[in-house]
Amino acid sequence: MISRRGALIAGGTGAAVVAGGGVAAYKVATGDKPEPPSPPSVDAQGKLLWRNWSGVQHAYPAARLAPKDEGELATALKVAQAPIRPVGAGHSFTALAPTNGTLISLDSISGVVGWEGDEAIVRTGTRLGALGPMLAEKGRALPNLPDINKQSLGGALGTATHGTGAKIQAMHGSVTGLRLVTPSGKVIDADASKNPEVFQAARVSLGSLGVITQVRIATSANRRLRRRVWLEPFEDAVAKAEERWAQHRNFEFYAVPFTGLAANISHDETDDPALPRGPDQDTEFLQALRGLRNLLGFATPLRKAAAHALLSTAKPETAVDEGWKLLSTERPVRFNEMEFHLPVENQLKALQEVVRTIEKERPDVFFPIEVRRIAPDDAWLSPFQGGPRGSVAVHAYYRDDFTFLYELIEPIFRRYDGRPHWGKLHTLNGGQLEAIYPRWKDFLAVRQELDPEGRMLNPYLKGLFGLSY
Amino acid sequence: MRRALVLTAAALLLAACGAKPAPPPTPEQALALRPADARLSGLYETSCHACHAIPGTGAPLVHDRAAWDVRWKQGEATLLDHAIQGYNAMPATGQCATCTPADFQALIQFMAGREDSAK
Numbered sequence: 001m002i003s004r005r006g007a008l009i010a011g012g013t014g015a016a017v018v019a020g021g022g023v024a025a026y027k028v029a030t031g032d033k034p035e036p037p038s039p040p041s042v043d044a045q046g047k048l049l050w051r052n053w054s055g056v057q058h059a060y061p062a063a064r065l066a067p068k069d070e071g072e073l074a075t076a077l078k079v080a081q082a083p084i085r086p087v088g089a090g091h092s093f094t095a096l097a098p099t100n101g102t103l104i105s106l107d108s109i110s111g112v113v114g115w116e117g118d119e120a121i122v123r124t125g126t127r128l129g130a131l132g133p134m135l136a137e138k139g140r141a142l143p144n145l146p147d148i149n150k151q152s153l154g155g156a157l158g159t160a161t162h163g164t165g166a167k168i169q170a171m172h173g174s175v176t177g178l179r180l181v182t183p184s185g186k187v188i189d190a191d192a193s194k195n196p197e198v199f200q201a202a203r204v205s206l207g208s209l210g211v212i213t214q215v216r217i218a219t220s221a222n223r224r225l226r227r228r229v230w231l232e233p234f235e236d237a238v239a240k241a242e243e244r245w246a247q248h249r250n251f252e253f254y255a256v257p258f259t260g261l262a263a264n265i266s267h268d269e270t271d272d273p274a275l276p277r278g279p280d281q282d283t284e285f286l287q288a289l290r291g292l293r294n295l296l297g298f299a300t301p302l303r304k305a306a307a308h309a310l311l312s313t314a315k316p317e318t319a320v321d322e323g324w325k326l327l328s329t330e331r332p333v334r335f336n337e338m339e340f341h342l343p344v345e346n347q348l349k350a351l352q353e354v355v356r357t358i359e360k361e362r363p364d365v366f367f368p369i370e371v372r373r374i375a376p377d378d379a380w381l382s383p384f385q386g387g388p389r390g391s392v393a394v395h396a397y398y399r400d401d402f403t404f405l406y407e408l409i410e411p412i413f414r415r416y417d418g419r420p421h422w423g424k425l426h427t428l429n430g431g432q433l434e435a436i437y438p439r440w441k442d443f444l445a446v447r448q449e450l451d452p453e454g455r456m457l458n459p460y461l462k463g464l465f466g467l468s469y
Numbered sequence: 470m471r472r473a474l475v476l477t478a479a480a481l482l483l484a485a486c487g488a489k490p491a492p493p494p495t496p497e498q499a500l501a502l503r504p505a506d507a508r509l510s511g512l513y514e515t516s517c518h519a520c521h522a523i524p525g526t527g528a529p530l531v532h533d534r535a536a537w538d539v540r541w542k543q544g545e546a547t548l549l550d551h552a553i554q555g556y557n558a559m560p561a562t563g564q565c566a567t568c569t570p571a572d573f574q575a576l577i578q579f580m581a582g583r584e585d586s587a588k
Contacts (some may be wrong), residue, residue: 088566
């Protein structure tokens with residue numbers, strides 16, 4: 001998206017300071033923080049560390065299981081040491097996966113195992129990035145994909161992971177049936193007509209009802225999409241956002257704080273020949289933003305002027321390719337994140353307040369803020385239950401302090417009636433969630449029936465559900 | 470005849486001493502490479518492969534000796550620690566929740582093109 005000038009700013013800042021005082025001086029002078037402290041790789045009992053993608057969650061599980069099939073999983077679940085937690089790629093920022101009991105990976109229970117018409121039967125250990133080419137072999141694709149495709153299908157569905165598109169549901173919206181293995185080893189097939197209550201509870205269930213081993217999921221034709229990325233003033237992006245959500249198959253934009261700019265991304269179906277996406281430029285863009293923060297973070301007007309001069313003339317990018325190759329992006333720069341899903345009429349007001357607050361209170365922030373739109377569905381714990389939602393996601397570089405997300409950002413989202421992304425940072429629990437999810441009690445009743453002893457619950461989930469065992 | 474053999478051996482020796490590292494694999498080769506051991510191959514496919522087999526992700530490409538040599542010099546213990554803890558863009562445990570330290574070591578040796586180190 002930007003030229004080499006971005007990297008020059010990012011690199012040049014460091015080089016100038018390093019020349020005067022070495023790496024330590026650079027870190028102090030630029031605001032770059034050292035690596036966060038690491039927990040021991042092995043605990044006192046010799047148990048190996050597990051950490052999530054961003055590094056903020058960790059545990060030393062007593063047992064790690066990788067069952068080869070459903071039968072082995074069912075047998076293991078009956079005797080496994082609680083808390084039993086299924087884990088995928090560890091992309092959740094909340095403490096859904098950590099356990100000192102049993103960590104279960106479904107990496108060996110993966111792949112497309114059948115088709116019912118255009119609906120694929122997919123094992124939930126399948127990573128999203130691997131699923132694209134599997135479905136493409138049949139000329140099919142998932143209707144949408146999230147921004148990152150490293151997650152397991154089970155993890156993505158369980159946390160209501162989503163992409164963007166006013167007419168496209170979150171991933172679990174395409175699930176038409178599922179198979180659940182309960183903590184007692186019972187296998188339950190569920191869909192809209194068979195065990196419908198289990199189906200509605202399990203589609204988004206945070207891995208708390210047992211282990212979902214496979215889903216039947218609707219697919220769409222594997223069409224080529226035209227991807228466009230372009231920058232414009234933030235106010236213009238806000239003014240045109242609704243029109244663009246209505247116009248494009250997929251549309252999102254990133255508000256870039258301390259620049260006065262926004263980056264728009266649209267995808268639309270096309271029959272044009274493929275024009276590959278080319279090398280990743282988002283990382284260079286981020287480096288430029290970090291460089292601007294480091295160099296001019298002390299003076300917001302200067303920082304904005306420099307950012308405008310550096311970035312605003314960037315040329316738009318275009319690519320044409322199959323959707324599964326374009327809709328997700330490599331994210332080699334780690335971060336922590338809070339995302340809330342807001343009623344659409346509140347989304348842009350909340351966004352503007354978030355940007356104003358960050359620019360007033362937190363000059364250390366440089367990550368763009370992601371703004372998406374998601375169609376409604378009826379899963380009981382879906383944040384998109386009951387109507388379309390607009391999401392706003394605020395990120396913090398993994399080395400930087402992220403407490404501002406709780407102190408400054410979450411109150412804004414809550415004031416605008418937001419629901420938190422289940423896998424991203426938030427503090428809501430119990431009664432607060434019951435107040436914003438009409439089927440909360442119904443979900444807890446199904447959970448109680450399937451796991452009366454709470455063997456699938458770690459301390460975080462007990463708190464989230466407001467349960468005491 | 471003997472002289473010819475000596476010259477040939479000397480030429481081979483010189484070639485070996487001054488050998489340039491093998492070129493990095495093509496994107497197609499990188500996608501197709503797998504550890505010989507079936508279990509390890511399964512672990513690799515669901516974790517490391519997502520980044521280390523695809524050019525442009527920022528991760529050193531599997532069997533790209535030039536990219537791995539600088540890392541290998543840090544020592545296997547350091548690379549193992551980075552794999553378990555995460556390091557820069559590398560997520561902790563390479564997103565392999567059930568890999569043991571021995572698995573990580575074998576996977577690193579495979580990706581670095583140092584399978585012989587395992588012997």
